[in-house]
Amino acid sequence: MTEPDHGSDGPGASTPFGAGRDPARVVAFSDGVIAIAITLLVLEIRPPHDTSHLLHGLAALWPSYLAYVVTFMLIGQVWANHHIMFDHIRGADRVVLFLNTVLLMDIAFLPFATSVLAEAFRDGHGQRTAVVLHGTAFWVMDLLFNVIWWYARRDRRLISTTIDSADVAAISRRFRLALAWLATGTLLGLLLPPLGVAVIAAFIPYYWLPIAGEIAKAQRRHARGNRT
Template identity: 60%
Template sequence: MRWRRAPRDTSTTDATRISSPVGAERDPRRVVTFSDAVIAIAVTLLVLEIRPPEDTEHLLRGLIELWPSYVAYVLTFLLIGQMWVNHHVMFDHVRSADRLLLLLNTLLLMDIAFLPFSSSVLAHAFEAGQGKQTALIFYGVTYLVAAILFNVIWEYARYGRRLLTSTTDDATARAISRRFRPAPFWIAVGTVVGAVQPIAGLVVVTAFIPFYWLPINGEVASVKRTRERDSCDPE
């Protein structure tokens, strides 16, 4: 009698491979704390890029002529603040951080820390009246990289639910994905428009500020369900 080898359970192997983290898993709270510190430093550096006028004899005129720096400061501060909020949205649902997630988050923070410089380049170009197209493209690409990294980090964390908390349901994960996905395309369009008309490009790039400050409907519903379930559970 010839014995046959039992077929290998590929589904179990695939599931294990999908759920396996890259390297050791770590508490994400330290990741959030470190990220908060980097973001706080980045927004603080923004104001240091605004140089006071050297001609104090015509100080008022000099202050008025710095309007591009004021605009760049306000827009960039709001955009970085928006990233900070959405970073917390992501990590509120992350159970643990593996080696690859730490790397991706480090790349995101590196890009955020670069934003004060790109904001300064944009402001100086508009103040000088030269190189505005290049400055806008430079500014837009910096944000484009951040938007792409946000999507990569979240999709990596939710793939196979390998790093998500047990309380994060599929509807919530999809709702966050739907919020993050349009950003790279939105910023790319604004950057392309800015290569032709810098003012219009800047308007497009920054127009999503109100949209991304809005709460995420799917996530809000999930939080409400969790709170209602917890309130119904007996002590």
């Protein structure tokens, strides 16, 4: 792999297309975008205008609360899985930078999709379109996860030498399953919006579970540390 370019060749130097860069900078920038997107979600929940019936007004905002919780937890999973993926990527070339930028563009769109979802369920109109929009945004994001991971692991050119083939396969299976899961929820939302949201929400507890072998390996590392 080409050595990272640290800008030591002067202002006129150009970086080769395939040059690797420290992925820590990619992760730091991504963390910032994700933090902003997840914070913006709460701005969609607007206080009721009629404070004379405040309790009723707050209760009527349940679609906003639901959309907020589901999207917040899903973006939290995005953040966690982004770290898992880049923990094993040792270099980020320009293709990875481009794909990650498109991924972040999709993440930045999520507060809007969440607002549309909540508004549709509050008004009782356009729910199918809103669920499809929301689900598609997450499906595209997971598609980009799969593309980045596939590109990085191809010929093991960008992934760390410390990850074995079984772990690479486990991460790949998790990402591919997400594609099918989110697509199913989105299509069901086209037929029955509440069911589509329920299927997408069911994605949350499952994907917070550790990837196969993750706990066992952590325990082995802890045991080795205790022996030393």
